[in-house]
Amino acid sequence: MHELIEMQKKLYPDLLEVMQERYMLLQNIELLQPIGRRALAENTHLTERRVRGEVDLLSSQNLINMSSIGMQLTKEGKLVIDQLASSMHDIMGMDVLEKQLKETLQLDNIMIVSGNSDEHDWVKQEMGKTCVSYLKKHLPSNQTVTVTGGTTMAAVADMMTPFKDNRDCLFVPARGGIGEKEEGQANTIAAKMARQAEGRYRLLYVPDPLSETSYKTMIEEPAVIEVLKLIQGSSFILHGIGDAITMAQRRKTSSEIIRELREEKAVSEAFGYYFDADGNIVHQVRTIGLHMDDLTENSQTVVTVAGGKSKAQAIASYFKQGKSDLLITDEAAAEAILGDRTSL
Numbered sequence: 493m494h495e496l497i498e499m500q501k502k503l504y505p506d507l508l509e510v511m512q513e514r515y516m517l518l519q520n521i522e523l524l525q526p527i528g529r530r531a532l533a534e535n536t537h538l539t540e541r542r543v544r545g546e547v548d549l550l551s552s553q554n555l556i557n558m559s560s561i562g563m564q565l566t567k568e569g570k571l572v573i574d575q576l577a578s579s580m581h582d583i584m585g586m587d588v589l590e591k592q593l594k595e596t597l598q599l600d601n602i603m604i605v606s607g608n609s610d611e612h613d614w615v616k617q618e619m620g621k622t623c624v625s626y627l628k629k630h631l632p633s634n635q636t637v638t639v640t641g642g643t644t645m646a647a648v649a650d651m652m653t654p655f656k657d658n659r660d661c662l663f664v665p666a667r668g669g670i671g672e673k674e675e676g677q678a679n680t681i682a683a684k685m686a687r688q689a690e691g692r693y694r695l696l697y698v699p700d701p702l703s704e705t706s707y708k709t710m711i712e713e714p715a716v717i718e719v720l721k722l723i724q725g726s727s728f729i730l731h732g733i734g735d736a737i738t739m740a741q742r743r744k745t746s747s748e749i750i751r752e753l754r755e756e757k758a759v760s761e762a763f764g765y766y767f768d769a770d771g772n773i774v775h776q777v778r779t780i781g782l783h784m785d786d787l788t789e790n791s792q793t794v795v796t797v798a799g800g801k802s803k804a805q806a807i808a809s810y811f812k813q814g815k816s817d818l819l820i821t822d823e824a825a826a827e828a829i830l831g832d833r834t835s836l
Contacts, residue, residue, distance in 0.1 A: 526562030597811045601818040608824030610800035620647035633659040636726040640666040641678040644732040652688040661691040667781025668698035701777040733798040734761040760806035771812025787815040804828030
């Protein structure tokens with residue numbers, strides 16, 4: 493396959509560029525449908541004139557339907573995307589990028605999608621779609637899945653679809669989150685995943701973070717203890733990685749602690765822990781839920797989903813110490829972690 497792709501690049505470089513562009517258009521239409529030409533042009537950074545010509549061709553090939561409400565993918569278009577996925581992954585150089593990133597982060601399993609989720613929401617959705625596909629292949633029946641909050645996990649929930657074999661899985665939040673935006677809370681995301689997967693869910697109604705007094709009181713509540721046991725006994729854990737200062741501000745952290753985080757040069761956050769560039773824990777939030785110490789069971793599968801050029805340093809920081817069996821990220825984050833690929 494690699495030899496064929498290299499020959500194609502030499503003999504038909506323009507053809508491969510056109511294939512990538514049309515594949516990208518089909519991806520965007522699939523994720524954002526129904527979508528108009530202007531919105532499609534904005535999301536792909538192509539001119540409206542270019543988009544108009546390309547979608548006319550895609551329509552003539554019966555890959556998309558065009559109507560007054562917008563463009564939608566046909567069954568044939570969906571089939572083309574699915575059949576091309578593996579080849580386009582190699583053509584775009586994602587396989588090479590994955591190999592380089594595995595060596596850098598010392599991680600056996602990495603999946604990279606093209607694009608930059610900082611700039612395009614559809615890239616974040618594509619990471620979500622990749623995560624859902626992985627779950628469907630590897631998640632056994634009657635298992636518990638713990639999920640954290642954040643916009644990336646929300647994208648995973650958006651892409652979730654029913655499990656065809658009635659696996660009856662249980663989704664639980666990694667921690668509480670009262671006070672955050674509802675759409676980014678772990679409770680909201682766990683419930684949405686469960687509904688769309690046709691599974692079950694349990695919620696954890698506790699603030700995040702907690703004062704010492706509140707923590708001691710709530711940790712004794714029977715309802716909290718019951719959900720906490722489910723969280724700590726889960727077999728699959730889905731989580732994101734946040735920029736340290738951004739996450740501290742989201743939690744409405746005091747200015748004193750934010751100053752301490754800056755002084756300690758914290759760059760990343762996961763599971764309520766803040767890490768410096770070397771992966772050392774520099775601060776921990778008092779919270780009820782999943783902790784780093786809970787990620788020690790060999791039976792657990794930890795899936796990390798994080799992307800965007802702005803998250804590169806945070807991702808690299810977490811993987812200095814953090815446990816994960818799979819990283820799903822995007823091209824921009826991978827390239828930023830590795831540096832300029834032309835110098836490799």
